[in-house]
Amino acid sequence: MSKKFFVNVLIFIAxxxxxxxxxxxxxxxxxxxxINNTINDRILENPVNLADLRIDQQTESSLTNIEYRSVQATGLFKHSDSILVRNRPLNxxxxxxxxxxxxxxxxxVVIVNRGWLPIAAEDFRQTNSDQITIEGIIRKTQVASGLxxxxxxxxxxxxxxxxxxxRYQQQLEYEILPVFIQVINQDPPQSSNFPKMLSIPEFKEGQHLNYAVQWFIFATITIIGYPLVFFRNRRKKDKGFGQSDIPIDYL
Known part of the structure; x- marks a missing residue:
């Protein structure tokens, strides 16, 4: 088989x-x-009472189906058992x-992500023991991945x-639910500016559509460009372009 045939096959495969x-x-x-539409629908739904979801009876797969669900709960913060999550910049x-x-x-007991603290407030603690009602979204536990x-x-x-x-459970003397709540509102409101409640997550489709357009452009260039170059070179060859009329013995 000719070299030209293999080139054509490679171009077709590409x-x-x-x-x-x-x-x-x-x-x-x-x-x-x-997926993003499903998550956004869960966030925008009216909050349900956390107890009605029976979190402690859910399986791993069913927990995934209620992640980002809007919930509300009433109870007391156990401030003495608070812990920080490091390396969380904000703006x-x-x-x-x-x-x-x-x-x-x-x-x-459920863990609540109450929001962001600046580095200077590393030793921040509250002692308020009043009963409050919180609203937030359900989040699943996070684990280390990759590197x-x-x-x-x-x-x-x-x-x-x-x-x-x-890991948090290991240093607590009581059981906690297998999800946590990212709080977005509480009643009565907190008395200080910190912790600063986190914004509701925004979900976007990413760059997949742009990547698709790029691949189609590359394919179009290959499909149209290669035949044009091929026939142009073929025509030049047929017309003898690039061949000298001077006898080789004369050079």
């Missing part, structure tokens, strides 16, 4: 691969959009998240690398 990657990115864009300022156990009564470093499994930690409920 174009087909680019088109396939383009449709794959479109599929990812569609899937991401559907470019370094700081922490403040996690505090929230006693719901009847032996049930992330896990927290030490020994001793009592002053801070965590992420909201790892299993």
């Amino acid at each position: 174009a087909l691969t680019m088109v396939t990657l383009g449709f794959w990115q479109l599929s990812r864009h569609s899937d991401k959009k559907e 470019g300022s370094p700081g922490y998240w403040l996690l505090t156990p929230f006693d719901l009564g009847n032996g049930r 992330q470093r896990e927290d030490s499994k020994e001793g009592k930690l002053a801070s965590l690398g992420r909201v790892d409920l299993s």
Whole structure:
């Protein structure tokens, strides 16, 4: 088989691969959009009472189905058992998240992400023991992934690398629910500016649509450009372009 045949096959495979990657990115864009719409719908729903969800009876897969659900709960903060989550910047300022156990009564306790603290407020503590009602969204526990470093499994930690409920549980003398609440409102309101409650997460489709367009452009250039170059070179060859009329013996 000629070299030209192999080149044509390679060009065809390259174009087909680019088109396939383009449709794959479109599929990812569609899937991401559907997931984001589902999450946004959960966030915008009217808050339900946390007790009605029976969190302690949920399976791992069912917890995924209620993540980001808007909930409300009434109870007491257990301030003495609060812990920080380090390396949590806000608008470019370094700081922490403040996690505090929230006693719901009847032996049930849920961890609440109360918001952001600046580095200077590392030793921030509250002693208010009044009963309050909070509103927020359900979040699942976080674990180290990839090259992330896990927290030490020994001793009592002053801070965590992420909201790892299993590690937090190790230094508490009572059971906590397998999810935490990111608080977005509380009644009565907190008496100080800190911790600063976190904004509701925004979910976007990312760059998948742009990547799809790029792959289709590359495929179009390959499909149209290669034949043009091929026939142009073929025509030049047929017309003898680039060949000298001077006999080689004369040179």
